[in-house]
Amino acid sequence: MPGSKILASAHYVPNDIVTNDDLAQIIDTNDEWIQSHTGIKTRHISLQGENTSDLATQAAKLALAQAHMKPEDIDLIIVTTFTPDGLAPSTAALVQRNLAAKNAWAYDIVTACAGFVFGLSTADKFIRSGTYKNALVIAAEVNSKMMDFSDRTSTVFFGDGAGAVVMTADEHGDGIVAGEEMHTIGNADVVHSGRIAPLTQLSPDNYPKIDAFSQIGRDVFNEVTELIPQHIYSFLENKSLKPSDVDYFIPHQANLRLIEYIANALNEPIDKFSTNVIRNGNTSSAGIAIGFDELRQSVNLKGKRVLLTGFGAGFTYGSILFEF
CATH class of the missing domain: 3.40.47.10 (Thiolase/Chalcone synthase)
Structure with a gap:
């Protein structure tokens, strides 16, 4: 059976950048404390109505372009997220619709911050089975929508973003x-x-x-x-x-x-x-x-x-x- 390899990767973050000083306007904190405890200076926050499926779709489109592939070439879409658009339909299903990836089946994996690793592992197994050839693995989060902005112990850490890879069968090797x-x-x-x-x-x-x-x-x-x-x-x-x-x-x-x-x-x-x-x-x-x-x-x-x-x-x- 073939292994899997990565043809392309891409990522997407919202345009709005929120600094530590911006957070200090609404939370009892400051830039010095945040940097000393976390090393974080800025984060991208979805303030223009982009939900998790939107970030995931943008990252997927960029990855497909890098791979010179069409959405209909994809057999499987896995989205790893613990900030989904909703419980149903899955965020992956919404991405499948957005891309018009008519030949792909899609589902979510929810293992929080470890999600992308679990998603890669899962896609690799499907490809190794020989049944599927091309998979999109997308990790996408809009953490900001789940934050309590009065809780400075959590809110200062998080940002929004998405990354995607196109995995495909390695017909002549064991994969990566x-x-x-x-x-x-x-x-x-x-x-x-x-x-x-x-x-x-x-x-x-x-x-x-x-x-x-x-x-x-x-x-x-x-x-x-x-x-x-x-x-x-x-x-x-x-x-x-x-x-x-x-x-x-x-x-x-x-x-x-x-x-x-x-x-x-x-x-x-x-x-x-x-x-x-x-x-x-x-x-x-x-x-x-x-x-x-x-x-x-x-x-x-x-x-x-x-x-x-x-x-x-x-x-x-x-x-x-x-x-x-």
């Missing part, structure tokens, strides 16, 4: 996926968003009400710092590799301080790590997708190893290793 490892630890109390409470009584005014994004920041930091460096070490060791054997790391863009911590724990220089979080903020599952596109556009990846590591709400984490 050299290994993967995924984990889930069911801990819904550390991070949650969009909870819908069940009914307690029948009433004419009952309708769904969802909650805003919420996190226990210190617990999230502790979970990441305890689990992720060891996960990367163990994952690479099982492949008879060391961190120094990896040319580039693309971790979840949670905040710059966490990325710096992971780099230090792996004893690897920070310039081997993607860091678009400084200007984009935490774009959840889209951060790795955007980072991959930026890396792919800036360097020749032939002969390189690239490790993508996602971690987020759930608690869900995992890595996928590309060898180009």
Whole structure:
């Protein structure tokens, strides 16, 4: 059976840029505090009515253009998001409609900030089955619509954006996926968003009400710092590799301080790590997708190893290793 390879990548962010000083006008915070704690300077926020499917569609169109493919060439569309347009139809279905990708079936994956890694893994399996040839994997988030803008512990981190790749069958090779490892630890109390409470009584005014994004920041930091460096070490060791054997790391863009911590724990220089979080903020599952596109556009990846590591709400984490 064929492996999979990546033909093209692209990303899209809303036009509106919100600075730390802008946030300080509505939240009790300031630029110095935000930068010192997160490393974030700006973030793109969807203020022109663009929803998650709109960002995803724009990123997909750019990726298809890069691949010189038509929407009807796509067999499968996977959108990874935990800020969907709605519960039904899926955001992926809306993207399929927007693109007029009439030959593709589509669905969403919800693993929060680890979503793009899980999406790539899933598309790779469908392609390896031999049943499907071309897949669009899109990570898209409009985090801003889920924020409580009185909660400075969460709101200052997040931005909106989308990234996409076109994956296709590698008919003459094993593909670029050299290994993967995924984990889930069911801990819904550390991070949650969009909870819908069940009914307690029948009433004419009952309708769904969802909650805003919420996190226990210190617990999230502790979970990441305890689990992720060891996960990367163990994952690479099982492949008879060391961190120094990896040319580039693309971790979840949670905040710059966490990325710096992971780099230090792996004893690897920070310039081997993607860091678009400084200007984009935490774009959840889209951060790795955007980072991959930026890396792919800036360097020749032939002969390189690239490790993508996602971690987020759930608690869900995992890595996928590309060898180009």
